[in-house]
Amino acid sequence: xxxxxxxxxxxxxxxxxxxxxxxxxxxxxxxxxxxxxxxxxxxxxxxxxxxxxxxxxxxxxxxxxxxxxxxxxxxxxxxxxxxxxxxxxxxxxxxxxxxxxxxxxxxxxxxxxxxxxxxxxxxxxxxxxxxxxxxxxxxxxxxxxxxxxxxxxxxxxxxxxxxxxxxxxxxxxxxx
Numbered sequence: 001x002x003x004x005x006x007x008x009x010x011x012x013x014x015x016x017x018x019x020x021x022x023x024x025x026x027x028x029x030x031x032x033x034x035x036x037x038x039x040x041x042x043x044x045x046x047x048x049x050x051x052x053x054x055x056x057x058x059x060x061x062x063x064x065x066x067x068x069x070x071x072x073x074x075x076x077x078x079x080x081x082x083x084x085x086x087x088x089x090x091x092x093x094x095x096x097x098x099x100x101x102x103x104x105x106x107x108x109x110x111x112x113x114x115x116x117x118x119x120x121x122x123x124x125x126x127x128x129x130x131x132x133x134x135x136x137x138x139x140x141x142x143x144x145x146x147x148x149x150x151x152x153x154x155x156x157x158x159x160x161x162x163x164x165x166x167x168x169x170x171x172x173x174x175x176x
Contacts, residue, residue, distance in 0.1 A: 028097065028134055028136075030077050033079050033081070036081075036090050036145075037085045037145070038087060039081070039082060039085040041079040042082060043078060043079070044079055045076065045078035046075075046077055047075065047077075048151075052073055056068075056071050073152025073153070074152045075151035075152070076149075076151070077148070077150075077151075078147070078149075080145065081144075081145040081146075082144070083138060083142075083144055083145045090138070091118065094118065094136050094145075095118075098111075098122070101134060106122040106123065106132065106134070108120075108121075108122060109133075116141040118137070119135070119136070120136045121133070121135050128155075129153050129154070129155060130153065132150070133154065134150075135147070135148040
């Protein structure tokens with residue numbers, strides 16, 4: 001399975017990715033992403049508040065570690081676009097977004113630049129806890145542009161385990 005190639009994988013990946021402190025602004029302005037493409041997102045996930053609590057409770061018996069992680073989150077947001085609908089310069093704009101995260105104190109977790117894909121994963125550290133996680137992936141082979149933001153808190157040790165659980169190679173490697 002290529003990274004984030006199925007809607008279920010998108011939702012799962014969303015649980016792995018962005019966690020921001022209450023006082024911080026969202027790392028990616030998801031509404032602004034629409035301007036980079038000539039069509040609306042083909043996948044859009046917006047999980048927050050009571051819906052996150054429902055997901056945590058539904059998974060608590062079989063996946064208690066996953067449920068505990070979801071309990072600490074305030075929001076999970078995913079956008080996936082057909083890369084073929086990207087406006088001119090989208091790759092440059094995504095790299096600008098990555099540089100903006102870096103200049104705002106975000107640390108690079110994974111950066112992959114290959115002929116057919118660019119993957120950027122950033123985290124916002126707060127001591128031993130991650131206070132934000134963002135994934136941006138452009139894959140021309142699969143015609144996908146995917147952006148994921150998690151708001152909440154996550155223990156760094158969970159990244160690799162969750163990457164393995166949901167078959168997301170980049171996160172599994174990042175977690176060691």
